[in-house]
Amino acid sequence: MKLQLALDLVDIPQAKQVVKEVEAYIDIVEIGTPVVINEGLRAVKEIKEAFPHLQVLADLKVMDAAGYEVMKASEAGADIVTVLGASEDMTIKGAVEEARRQGKQILVDMIAVKNLEQRAQEVDALGVDYICVHTGYDLQAVGQNSFNDLLTIKRVVKQAKTAIAGGIKLDTLPEVIEAGPDLVIVGGGITAQEDKQAAAAEMRRLIRQ
Numbered sequence: 001m002k003l004q005l006a007l008d009l010v011d012i013p014q015a016k017q018v019v020k021e022v023e024a025y026i027d028i029v030e031i032g033t034p035v036v037i038n039e040g041l042r043a044v045k046e047i048k049e050a051f052p053h054l055q056v057l058a059d060l061k062v063m064d065a066a067g068y069e070v071m072k073a074s075e076a077g078a079d080i081v082t083v084l085g086a087s088e089d090m091t092i093k094g095a096v097e098e099a100r101r102q103g104k105q106i107l108v109d110m111i112a113v114k115n116l117e118q119r120a121q122e123v124d125a126l127g128v129d130y131i132c133v134h135t136g137y138d139l140q141a142v143g144q145n146s147f148n149d150l151l152t153i154k155r156v157v158k159q160a161k162t163a164i165a166g167g168i169k170l171d172t173l174p175e176v177i178e179a180g181p182d183l184v185i186v187g188g189g190i191t192a193q194e195d196k197q198a199a200a201a202e203m204r205r206l207i208r209q
């Protein structure tokens, strides 16, 4: 099980500082959508250059023109690029084809997908690398989470790896681990803590147990 640190509410220097504090405990650094909006793919490039031993995920949440956008993120140094599960099959296929050409991976974010069970099976058949259930900030604000959704994709997904994101904290991590995803994505559960290193270290310990 891998641990991904999601960086959403930082600029590039702050991102580097946070990664420096927790790099020993994480596998993947996510350059979050708000960071890409504020800083562009330069953020992906600078983090990959500063931490070449970590995988970097560009959370572009691609919805169209995936071939081009995956190519640009790959050129910037991304190892994994996100595409939305709610997008057209053609978009997801384009993303996978371009990722294969570049030697990269595609994570499909199932945020806002209504028929999760059916769509997860369809997306799985398109050859993506990860399928991720995700409760975004707006639904976290009204108390939702993706724990049941994780169980759903664990049941129906046959080829892709499974992932979960959205509001995971130290106290909810054991329940997530119990479900056995391949990848756990944590943003505020690390970045909003006073002692980020301690939070990341404890999460790593729980995941390794």
Ligand SMILES: O=C([C@H](O)CO)[C@H](O)[C@H](O)COP(=O)(O)O
Pocket: 006, 007, 008, 030, 032, 033, 034, 059, 135, 136, 137, 165, 166, 167, 168, 185, 186, 187, 188, 189
């Ligand atoms: O993808 C995310 C969100 O849509 C903002 O871009 C976050 O990276 C993801 O939700 C993980 O962050 P936390 O919810 O703070 O753990």
